[in-house]
Amino acid sequence: MFADRGFHGTSVPEVAEAAKVGTGTLYRYFAHKEALVNEVYRDAKLRLRSALLDGLGAPTSYRADDAERWFRELWRRLGGFANREPDAFRFLEMQDHVAYLDAESRQLELSVIGPLFLAGKLLRERAAGAPIDVLIALVWGAFVGLIKASRLGYLAIDEARLEQAGTACWRMIAPEHPRTRAR
Amino acid sequence: MFADRGFHGTSVPEVAEAAKVGTGTLYRYFAHKEALVNEVYRDAKLRLRSALLDGLGAPTSYRADDAERWFRELWRRLGGFANREPDAFRFLEMQDHVAYLDAESRQLELSVIGPLFLAGKLLRERAAGAPIDVLIALVWGAFVGLIKASRLGYLAIDEARLEQAGTACWRMIAPEHPRTRAR
Amino acid sequence: MFADRGFHGTSVPEVAEAAKVGTGTLYRYFAHKEALVNEVYRDAKLRLRSALLDGLGAPTSYRADDAERWFRELWRRLGGFANREPDAFRFLEMQDHVAYLDAESRQLELSVIGPLFLAGKLLRERAAGAPIDVLIALVWGAFVGLIKASRLGYLAIDEARLEQAGTACWRMIAPEHPRTRAR
Amino acid sequence: MFADRGFHGTSVPEVAEAAKVGTGTLYRYFAHKEALVNEVYRDAKLRLRSALLDGLGAPTSYRADDAERWFRELWRRLGGFANREPDAFRFLEMQDHVAYLDAESRQLELSVIGPLFLAGKLLRERAAGAPIDVLIALVWGAFVGLIKASRLGYLAIDEARLEQAGTACWRMIAPEHPRTRAR
DNA sequence: AATGAATGAGTATTCATTCAT
DNA sequence: TATGAATGAATACTCATTCAT
Numbered sequence A, B, C, D: 001m002f003a004d005r006g007f008h009g010t011s012v013p014e015v016a017e018a019a020k021v022g023t024g025t026l027y028r029y030f031a032h033k034e035a036l037v038n039e040v041y042r043d044a045k046l047r048l049r050s051a052l053l054d055g056l057g058a059p060t061s062y063r064a065d066d067a068e069r070w071f072r073e074l075w076r077r078l079g080g081f082a083n084r085e086p087d088a089f090r091f092l093e094m095q096d097h098v099a100y101l102d103a104e105s106r107q108l109e110l111s112v113i114g115p116l117f118l119a120g121k122l123l124r125e126r127a128a129g130a131p132i133d134v135l136i137a138l139v140w141g142a143f144v145g146l147i148k149a150s151r152l153g154y155l156a157i158d159e160a161r162l163e164q165a166g167t168a169c170w171r172m173i174a175p176e177h178p179r180t181r182a183r
Numbered sequence E: 001a002a003t004g005a006a007t008g009a010g011t012a013t014t015c016a017t018t019c020a021t
Numbered sequence F: 001t002a003t004g005a006a007t008g009a010a011t012a013c014t015c016a017t018t019c020a021t
Helices: A002-009 A012-018 A023-029 A033-053 A064-084 A086-092 A103-122 A132-151 A159-173 A178-182 B002-009 B012-018 B023-029 B033-053 B064-084 B086-092 B103-122 B132-151 B159-173 B178-182 C012-018 C023-029 C033-053 C064-084 C086-092 C103-122 C132-151 C159-173 C178-182 D002-009 D012-018 D023-029 D033-053 D064-084 D086-092 D103-122 D132-151 D159-173 D178-182
Strands: none
Touching: A002 A033, A002 A086, A002 B002, A012 A023, A012 A033, A033 A064, A033 A086, A033 A103, A064 A086, A064 A132, A064 A159, A086 A132, A103 A132, A132 A159, A132 B132, A132 B159, A159 B132, A159 B159, B002 B033, B002 B086, B012 B023, B012 B033, B033 B064, B033 B086, B033 B103, B064 B086, B064 B132, B064 B159, B086 B132, B103 B132, B132 B159, C012 C023, C012 C033, C033 C064, C033 C086, C033 C103, C064 C086, C064 C132, C064 C159, C086 C132, C103 C132, C132 C159, C132 D132, C132 D159, C159 D132, C159 D159, D002 D033, D002 D086, D012 D023, D012 D033, D033 D064, D033 D086, D033 D103, D064 D086, D064 D132, D064 D159, D086 D132, D103 D132, D132 D159
């Protein structure tokens, strides 16, 4: 519901009704609306983190094909999460979060990005390329844009197109083409 | 204000005060809050469209360097708009729009994407590449992700990094790698 | 708690917690909040009655010094009660009782005043003096005023000042001034 | 209404309805319920102060008859106020005020008691008598007790009985009987 | 045309009371 | 018998909207 209508657009009684409990019951578990939305945020974020990072590890080597394999895996996991939990994903990408997220929630944010950042660092940065933080922002944004466009009906994604999109994104971050270079 | 607090988080009297008019006056110009937010949306979207498309034209040829030049120009314009009107840009990228945008506003959406789509079509699609709609979504999303990351303090963008980001994005959509092709 | 926050300002769960029982348990002993407050009232009133009247008896004679001794004793007992059970005393003097006291509680009120009234009757009323009910109200009010002023920090009472206050009050109700009479 | 049901027992919509305005209107004039009750308190207290002190002055001399005249006047004024504005008087004497009165309101309290205290000081304190603050508390309390007893139906006061009560109270605070002494 | 006071429906939150365990 | 989770009616307060001036 928060993903649909935003924090202010969602009323507590509505939430309670959807949860099939009395309004008062909600307040036995969450001190206030903000506490509730933070819990929802954390829950979603934790599941996203699991989906992305559990058992992922770092790229096994600096070699381009290892790196690509690693990236592809990440991309597939992202796709899986967005597909399985479209509402959670959409909610996590909302903007006005900042207004009500508490310290704990903000902390969590970093625990998702951090590992990606470190892994990205391991891959050799392209000579003429963009810094790793920029690349992460671009790739993440590209993925979000893809999902959003699909949600808004501007396009439809199936497995194949998701792969193609992954290929395109890999091109953004791939180290100088070794094959070309090696020659 | 809508960008900051969202539609439901922004009260009409607040808006009126910020506009230095009486609350009633607002209602002489906008039938209701929804009408107001739609007007704001259209206004922002029109300015975005101008900033992006006015005098842009289509790529002058299918050749990769022409295409790239065209893309670079677009990217620069995007950057300029996001820089000049950060609130407008942020507002346009909010998610919960869907709930209150009317037909006219949604119509406008297409008038921005449409031309990009057509222009994109002109560029030869890569053999193994993603379809044009996917690429547009990716690039647009990448740009939004970049701005958002910057707004949230995850990175800082200056002209140089924006260029680098543009380069990375171009790699996503560039026709067959020239070097490869040259082979 | 009722003395501190008033009937409406005190919540049943708060009371239960302070009593170290479950909320539900309270309702096994008191039909509702009103029944509880009435019980509290009666309990306090009964203890006040005991403190004032147990073994007090009536003045032993109409003679002024006997009457005064009787009054002094009463005054001392009042002081003792207010001192030992400040909350009970304060609670009993609250005003908004009327709204929720039941018949039994109101009945009890009379059992405290009644004996005082009768005893007062026994003392010859002064020719120019006020009727006994007025005098009782005045003295009672004077005592309450003293305690309240002390509670609010307007003055501090010790044993000596309480005695002085008793002397002043006795002057209100004393039969014809002995000295004058002696004339 | 506050006098009847106490602060917590009085609901804002009830007040609004009694005032024949919408609930929201009340909030245009009072920031919250506490602000409202403070305003009510101040309003009542100011009227009480006027009724008691306006044009009263201090006793014209230390002589007992001047002092008594002064006290009688005060007593009559008190009676007049309690009679004219029974609700205001009752409200002012409630106990749980302390919980919600703000600094300004508490300030006002002193502006009523202060002058009485000063005037009382001017009257010679009896050798064996109680200090002035105790006497004020007693007299004030006696008056309140009288009114309360009347309100609760324990007695009925008319002009004559009010005078008698005044006489009794004067006895509490009168300096040593000059006539008796002079002899 | 501009205003802002008035409004009541709507919102977050509390609390007396019930009842399954 | 004791409990405390569940509940929904009630409460303080807000806000989109109206309308007399």
